[in-house]
Amino acid sequence: MVTSDPKAQSEAPVCSSRGCRNTAAWMLLWRNPRIHGSDRVKRWAACEEHEPTLREFLTARGFPCETQRLP
Numbered sequence: 001m002v003t004s005d006p007k008a009q010s011e012a013p014v015c016s017s018r019g020c021r022n023t024a025a026w027m028l029l030w031r032n033p034r035i036h037g038s039d040r041v042k043r044w045a046a047c048e049e050h051e052p053t054l055r056e057f058l059t060a061r062g063f064p065c066e067t068q069r070l071p
């Protein structure tokens, strides 16, 4: 897997939700079609609790979004 985020390679990622320090159980892959090309994918880590919140935030804006379960 290719990643540009060095943090994602060492330890388990922490939830991207503001103020949340939980270990992420999900990875959200998304992009803003208005500013990102189709080859540019942003990654957000999310814990069990915040995965629906973060996904809703993205889909409400019409951003293509895909969730992957982390091991």
Ligand SMILES: [Zn+2]
Residues within 6 Å of the ligand: 015, 016, 017, 020, 021, 022, 046, 047, 048, 049, 050
């Ligand atoms: Zn969280």
